[in-house]
Amino acid sequence: MSIHAKALFALVFAAVAGGAHAQADLTSSTIFSSGYSFEEKDGESLYQGICQGCHMPDAKGATGAGTYPALAANPRLAAKQYPMVLVVNGSRAMPGFGRALSNEQVAAVVNYVRTHFGNQYPDTVAPAEVQALRPKTASTGEE
Amino acid sequence: MSSRSAPRAISRRELLTLIGSVAGSAVSYQAMASMGLVSESNYKGPIKLEGNPKGASVLILGAGLAGMVAALELRNAGYKVQVLEYNNRAGGRNWSLRGGDTYTELGGFTQKCEFDPGLYLNPGPWRIPYHHHGVLDYCRRLGVALEPFVQVNYNAMVHSTQAFGGKPQRYREIQADYHGQIAELLAKVTQQKKLDELVSAEDQEILMASLKQWGALDKNYRYVPGRDSSERRGYEKPPAGGLSGKPVYSKDITGLSELLKSELWGSIGAGHGYEFQTTLFQPVGGMGRIGDAFKREVGDLICYNAKVIKIHQDRKKVTVTYIDPKTGGAPQTATADYCLCTIPLSVLSQIELNVNPKMQAAINAVPYEASVKVGLQFKRRFWEQDEHIYGGISYTNLPIRLIGYPNTDYHSAGKGVLLGAYVFGPNAYEFTALPPAERVKKAYEYGAMIHPQYKQEFETGIAVGWHRVPWTLGCAGAWTEESRAQHYDDLCQLDNRFLVAGEHASYIPAWQEGAILSSLDAIQRLHQHVVNR
Ligand SMILES: Cc1cc2nc3c(=O)[nH]c(=O)nc-3n(C[C@H](O)[C@H](O)[C@H](O)COP(=O)(O)OP(=O)(O)OC[C@H]3O[C@@H](n4cnc5c(N)ncnc54)[C@H](O)[C@@H]3O)c2cc1C
Numbered sequence: 001m002s003i004h005a006k007a008l009f010a011l012v013f014a015a016v017a018g019g020a021h022a023q024a025d026l027t028s029s030t031i032f033s034s035g036y037s038f039e040e041k042d043g044e045s046l047y048q049g050i051c052q053g054c055h056m057p058d059a060k061g062a063t064g065a066g067t068y069p070a071l072a073a074n075p076r077l078a079a080k081q082y083p084m085v086l087v088v089n090g091s092r093a094m095p096g097f098g099r100a101l102s103n104e105q106v107a108a109v110v111n112y113v114r115t116h117f118g119n120q121y122p123d124t125v126a127p128a129e130v131q132a133l134r135p136k137t138a139s140t141g142e143e
Numbered sequence: 144m145s146s147r148s149a150p151r152a153i154s155r156r157e158l159l160t161l162i163g164s165v166a167g168s169a170v171s172y173q174a175m176a177s178m179g180l181v182s183e184s185n186y187k188g189p190i191k192l193e194g195n196p197k198g199a200s201v202l203i204l205g206a207g208l209a210g211m212v213a214a215l216e217l218r219n220a221g222y223k224v225q226v227l228e229y230n231n232r233a234g235g236r237n238w239s240l241r242g243g244d245t246y247t248e249l250g251g252f253t254q255k256c257e258f259d260p261g262l263y264l265n266p267g268p269w270r271i272p273y274h275h276h277g278v279l280d281y282c283r284r285l286g287v288a289l290e291p292f293v294q295v296n297y298n299a300m301v302h303s304t305q306a307f308g309g310k311p312q313r314y315r316e317i318q319a320d321y322h323g324q325i326a327e328l329l330a331k332v333t334q335q336k337k338l339d340e341l342v343s344a345e346d347q348e349i350l351m352a353s354l355k356q357w358g359a360l361d362k363n364y365r366y367v368p369g370r371d372s373s374e375r376r377g378y379e380k381p382p383a384g385g386l387s388g389k390p391v392y393s394k395d396i397t398g399l400s401e402l403l404k405s406e407l408w409g410s411i412g413a414g415h416g417y418e419f420q421t422t423l424f425q426p427v428g429g430m431g432r433i434g435d436a437f438k439r440e441v442g443d444l445i446c447y448n449a450k451v452i453k454i455h456q457d458r459k460k461v462t463v464t465y466i467d468p469k470t471g472g473a474p475q476t477a478t479a480d481y482c483l484c485t486i487p488l489s490v491l492s493q494i495e496l497n498v499n500p501k502m503q504a505a506i507n508a509v510p511y512e513a514s515v516k517v518g519l520q521f522k523r524r525f526w527e528q529d530e531h532i533y534g535g536i537s538y539t540n541l542p543i544r545l546i547g548y549p550n551t552d553y554h555s556a557g558k559g560v561l562l563g564a565y566v567f568g569p570n571a572y573e574f575t576a577l578p579p580a581e582r583v584k585k586a587y588e589y590g591a592m593i594h595p596q597y598k599q600e601f602e603t604g605i606a607v608g609w610h611r612v613p614w615t616l617g618c619a620g621a622w623t624e625e626s627r628a629q630h631y632d633d634l635c636q637l638d639n640r641f642l643v644a645g646e647h648a649s650y651i652p653a654w655q656e657g658a659i660l661s662s663l664d665a666i667q668r669l670h671q672h673v674v675n676r
Binding site: 028030031032033034035036037038039048049050051052053054056057062063064065066067068090091092093094095096100 | 229249250251450468486488489490492493494507510511512513540542568569570572573575576577581585608610611612613614615616617621
């Protein structure tokens with residue numbers, strides 16, 4: 001992890017010490033969110049904090065009794081809707097993260113995956129497009 | 144029943160004593176249940192599968208508790224049984240990691256467990272409530288020795304980085320001070336006549352007496368330093384013997400405002416939940432002893448290293464295709480009249496299978512929770528020796544969420560293994576995403592904020608992130624009320640020759656009892672179908 005990241009976390013920690021917010025980690029840039037929502041912000045830290053648990057640090061996926069598909073060089077990512085819907089709603093073994101991630105976070109991690117690990121898709125997802133996927137009921141329609 | 148409304152010539156207690164002494168305790172228990180004194184359990188004692196299966200065969204997929212319960216009971220009932228299991232061991236999530244074990248998670252990360260002989264981590268299940276009658280009865284029948292699992296330990300810690308300067312507090316003191324001051328508050332409000340509209344004068348008198356008792360209030364209904372409060376929160380100098388025996392009452396009661404803001408009241412309630420109420424149990428020697436016991440019974444039926452990749456049923460039989468997950472090789476097949484599948488839905492949803500579309504939709508509808516456990520071995524049992532914590536759990540708002548102390552071998556002079564982290568939710572994803580050695584390191588670093596002895600005494604650790612467990616891809620099925628309403632019944636139907644069982648096919652998900660009751664329910668229905676054919 002970069003020095004930049006460490007300095008950033010020191011800053012974040014100082015800013016929120018006393019409030020019930022993200023615990024900056026003790027010795028590394030690992031983020032441990034404090035509540036039921038993830039506090040990672042940019043695509044890289046979202047990938048490293050969540051996705052790589054299953055899809056692996058190199059995004060090549062893994063196989064045991066079942067399989068976590070590779071995201072690296074995955075042609076199914078060509079349609080940006082596909083990863084966006086999966087992240088929000090989940091599918092089979094993949095949990096949905098709609099409740100635990102903001103529109104900005106979903107957009108950030110989808111854009112990150114679609115431009116890394118051998119994927120080079122120029123079009124991006126905007127937070128408003130993520131919002132459009134969310135159910136429009138009174139209880140869940142607004143933050 | 145009627146005893147409640149009808150005038151009684153004989154009291155309920157007398158009646159029970161009578162029934163109990165005449166017919167023995169089993170009858171007494173049933174009588175109590177029918178009188179509404181205990182709630183009836185779904186588990187009705189050893190299953191009876193009466194009637195002749197006429198040589199029918201059943202192929203069971205998965206040798207966890209659901210699969211092995213079915214194997215044991217179906218064989219007893221006269222079925223031809225075979226079990227296919229992905230792992231090279233039986234038990235599934237019923238599992239203990241012991242010194243010498245090697246565990247490779249998805250991604251190829253391999254850990255060698257270096258615990259001393261006799262020490263273990265239960266990466267999955269670790270406690271059994273007294274009302275999980277199915278699990279307990281199989282333990283009894285299979286001779287699995289049990290010992291108490293301590294859920295609530297009044298001398299363990301509750302801890303928040305945001306309260307008391309980050310200093311851990313004793314559960315006992317926080318609970319006593321919290322209850323005491325809530326009681327005092329309510330007593331004051333009552334005395335100020337503010338409850339007059341809600342509570343009758345007669346009841347107010349009783350309420351005052353009960354608050355005094357519940358909250359350890361003094362004769363003036365105050366929670367203050369003195370004998371009453373010290374008898375709950377402990378003494379500054381506890382009573383002792385002889386000339387040095389005079390006690391000193393504790394004075395450092397924490398004020399209500401500080402207690403409320405500390406949010407530690409959130410950490411004193413875990414033991415109230417139905418599933419966590421005393422008495423709880425654990426198998427002596429690790430939770431894996433249950434799987435071991437089942438294996439002694441049905442091990443001869445299990446084919447290990449068999450990864451199911453396809454399930455096909457037609458009008459005559461079910462054909463299951465499997466491969467060796469380590470060596471690959473040519474796919475093999477097994478056939479039977481029926482198939483009972485206990486493979487977790489996270490995996491089953493990826494296996495080619497011909498069932499009706501509703502059942503397939505149900506299989507696809509259940510994601511699996513994240514969860515992480517870390518076991519840490521220490522050179523000595525400092526929590527007992529230095530802090531008098533014998534078993535139980537300390538709770539914290541740190542990402543490790545809790546520290547679990549071993550509920551066995553108290554005072555042993557040797558080493559000890561703590562549960563150094565047990566995590567759900569976002570932190571479980573974040574822990575899982577780390578390499579195993581990093582998870583152990585984090586558990587060590589955070590735990591040292593509660594027990595500084597970690598720094599001197601830590602030796603080795605092992606960490607299991609359940610989304611990386613190759614044969615479950617997660618901790619347990621995460622049903623919601625909506626998904627259950629939409630899919631649960633479709634999941635549990637017998638589809639032609641195929642049906643499922645396992646914790647995911649129960650209303651007690653993420654408990655072994657769910658796996659067992661689901662299996663018993665499934666084989667009961669299957670057996671009815673077979674004998675009526
Ligand atoms: C972290 C954690 C804590 C828990 N705590 C408790 C607790 O305190 N108390 C409690 O009672 N319960 C607890 N549980 C729940 C309990 O472990 C489960 O409910 C129960 O063990 C599930 O049994 P099962 O037979 O349904 O599934 P499993 O035990 O998972 O059995 C399924 C079997 O199928 C096999 N399999 C998978 N894929 C294939 C394939 N393709 N081919 C062949 N075989 C395959 C697997 O290897 C496995 O052996 C906990 C679980 C976890 C993960």
